[in-house]
Amino acid sequence: MTNHRAIALVFATHGAVAGSLSTRIPWLQDHFALTPGMLGLVLLCQPIGAFIGMPMASHLAYRIGGRRATRILIALWCVLVLAPVMAPGPGWLFGAFLLLGAAAGTSDVVMNAHAVVLERKLGRSIIAGLHGLWSVGSLAAGGLGVLAAHLGIDARLHLAAVAVLLLGLSTFAGRGLLADEPAAAGEPAPRRFALPTRAIAAIGLVGFCGTFAEGASANWAAVYVTQVAAAAPAAAAATYTVFMLFMAGTRLLGDRIVGRFGAVGVVRVGGVVAAVGGVLVVAGRTTWVCAAGFALIGIGVAVSAPLAYAAAGRTGSSPGEGVAGVTTITYLSSLIAPAVIGGAADVLSYPAAFALIIVVVLLMGVLAGALRPRPAPVVPEPCPS
Known part of the structure; x- marks a missing residue:
């Protein structure tokens, strides 16, 4: 293998x-x-x-x-x-x-x-x-x-x-995982409890926005079409499935797209695609229009979090420390997104709550420059004894 x-x-x-x-x-x-x-x-x-x-x-x-x-x-x-x-x-x-x-x-x-x-x-x-x-x-x-x-x-x-x-x-x-390479001379050990650095936090914000839209859509898509488009239970479940399938499919094709256009370009275009999907969700009053909107959101945000992990792994003092910082931020996003959307829908309306997703995914595109590859950190050579 x-x-x-x-x-x-x-x-x-x-x-x-x-x-x-x-x-x-x-x-x-x-x-x-x-x-x-x-x-x-x-x-x-x-x-x-x-x-x-x-x-x-x-x-x-x-x-x-x-x-x-x-x-x-x-x-x-x-x-x-x-x-x-x-x-x-x-x-x-x-x-x-x-x-x-x-x-x-x-x-x-x-x-x-x-x-x-x-x-x-x-x-x-x-x-x-x-x-x-x-x-x-x-x-x-x-x-x-x-x-x-x-x-x-x-x-x-x-x-x-x-x-x-x-x-x-x-x-x-x-048994088939990549064998570990010896640590470079003078390479510092990761911190025992690694909180995100400023550079990792900037990358994490991109992942935060994508995960926010993902978490909100996954948790509320079925409820949204039920309340706004009067969808039947089967159609509501199908809307969630459409969102997940389009997101999974985009991730499976994502590496080829990133190899051709680069991480920054892909996330910026993804922000626009997800925003168009958000507009369809907010403006649509039929199940299939809303489902099409959720599909576009899934396509637009699919690779933002994975690319944030990859960028953080290249930026941190070690891959694990960088990924840990961004993962902490994206977990926070997935935790608060359903509650924020639910609270906004309760105070305002479901369409008004989902308008927030449009803002978030556009911000994701604006912040995408943080994913640009950075020069590898220079590890100081040990002083001769």
């Missing part, structure tokens, strides 16, 4: 874990008799766990090697998908989702850092396609999860089978 195929399988596996768990959240709510408010607090523990773990991921990779860290953390992520459904009581869910979030966030950082290192070796963009495979893994596993729920299969049995299968795939993929 080539290094590229190995890391591609890691990304698909990571997405499959996320997709599998998301389909069994209703089972968790019913099994533990959680109120909507309690469920919201439980689910909030996952991003909190990620925020705690992600800034420490680059130091861990430095200590034990990026290849080994990726193998261990992706395996942990596969196993911990069982933690929530195996919890002995509702109170245990908080700890389960904290651990789950930490595993998700740290594995996300190290596998993206590994992808950046492999990009350098190959001399071409691969990270957009890898994120496309993450989306494919998530969609495929989510579909199987829906089928399992429809057939009445207990979530513990379903996720146990998922954990075993994906653990096997991740172990197989780990």
Whole structure:
């Protein structure tokens, strides 16, 4: 197995874990008799766990090697998908989702850092396609999860089978990952808890804008067409699926597009495409016009976050530290976007709330210059003894 195929399988596996768990959240709510408010607090523990773990991921990779860290953390992520459904009581869910979030966030950082290192070796963009495979893994596993729920299969049995299968795939993929190169003489160790530098924060803002539009659309697309276009439940679900499919498809083709036009140009054009999609969503009053708008938003923002990870990996003192900084920012964006859109829709209206996405994606295009390649940092040579 080539290094590229190995890391591609890691990304698909990571997405499959996320997709599998998301389909069994209703089972968790019913099994533990959680109120909507309690469920919201439980689910909030996952991003909190990620925020705690992600800034420490680059130091861990430095200590034990990026290849080994990726193998261990992706395996942990596969196993911990069982933690929530195996919890002995509702109170245990908080700890389960904290651990789950930490595993998700740290594995996300190290596998993206590994992808950046492999990009350098190959001399071409691969990270957009890898994120496309993450989306494919998530969609495929989510579909199987829906089928399992429809057939009445207990979530513990379903996720146990998922954990075993994906653990096997991740172990197989780990054998083909790129071997670590010896650290350069005088290269400093990453900080134990790496917060974003100013340069990383500038790149992170691009990812923040793209992830904001992505998170808002993914969480609210079905609700939006139901409330604004009076869509039937099937059509509302189809609108979400259209958004996800167009975003995944664009990511799979993204590396070729980036290789031809460059990261900055692609993100700038993507901002315009997403803004046009936002206009269709805001102005449209039929399901299919809105669905077309969400498709354009998906196309426009698809590669912004992956390209931000790649740029950060080239800019930071180490790939892991740079990716950790941007990932922290994009996780924050995905956390607040649904709440911001929901609050704006409650105070104003759904179209007015989604007008905010138009502003955000246009800002993404304006800030795209931060993704421009920078000269590699000069590592000082050690003084002769």
